Amino acid sequence: MRISVWVPYDERRLRRTLQFILRPQMKRIRIMGGVLIVLGLGVLALDPSTAVAYGIVVLGLLFVFAIGPITVARSVRMQSNVIRDGFHMTLDDEWATMSYPLAESRFRWAGLDRIIETPEVWYAMFGKMQALTIPKDPMTDEQRAEFAAFVDGLRPAWK
Structure with missing residues (x-):
C-alpha cells in the first residue's frame, strides 16, 4: 500500500479530534458535575438559604456544560502554527x-x-x-x- x-488544515476536524481524545476524561467530569448538582439541590431542599449550596449547583453546571468546550477551545489555541x-x-x-x-x-x-x-x-x-x-x-x-x-x-x- x-x-x-x-x-488542508481544517479547524473543525481538529476540534472533533480533540473532543474524541478528551471524551473519556470529559465523561468523568460530567459525572462529577451531575453529582455536584444533585448534592447542591439536596442541600437546597434542606435549607434554601445556604449560599454554599448555590455555589455547588453552579459548579456542577460548569462541570457538566462548560468544561468540555472550554478545554477544546484552549487546546485548539495551544496548537502550533506549524499545523495551520x-x-x-x-x-x-x-x-x-x-x-x-x-x-x-x-x-x-x-x-x-x-x-x-x-x-x-x-x-x-x-x-x-x-x-x-x-x-x-x-x-x-x-x-x-x-x-x-x-x-x-x-x-x-x-x-
Whole structure:
C-alpha cells in the first residue's frame, strides 16, 4: 500500500479530534458535575438559604456544560502554527508520515493500539491520548478502499 494525499488544515476536524481524545476524561467530569448538582439541590431542599449550596449547583453546571468546550477551545489555541498550513500525508505498509512545511511526524504501524473508524476519518490510536487523524475526504474511493483493507489486515495484531 502507498497512499499519498495533501490534507488542508481544517479547524473543525481538529476540534472533533480533540473532543474524541478528551471524551473519556470529559465523561468523568460530567459525572462529577451531575453529582455536584444533585448534592447542591439536596442541600437546597434542606435549607434554601445556604449560599454554599448555590455555589455547588453552579459548579456542577460548569462541570457538566462548560468544561468540555472550554478545554477544546484552549487546546485548539495551544496548537502550533506549524499545523495551520496543512500537511502531506503518506501511508505505506510500515509508516504513516505527516509532512508539514516546517515539521514532520512519522508513526510506525507496529506501535498501533487500535484504529477507530468514523464516517469522516480514521483515528489511529497510539496509546490512549495519541491519535493520528486520517481524513477520508482527501482520498479517492480507491485509496479509501485500499486503506480500509489495510486496516482490516492490521486488526488481528491489535485486538
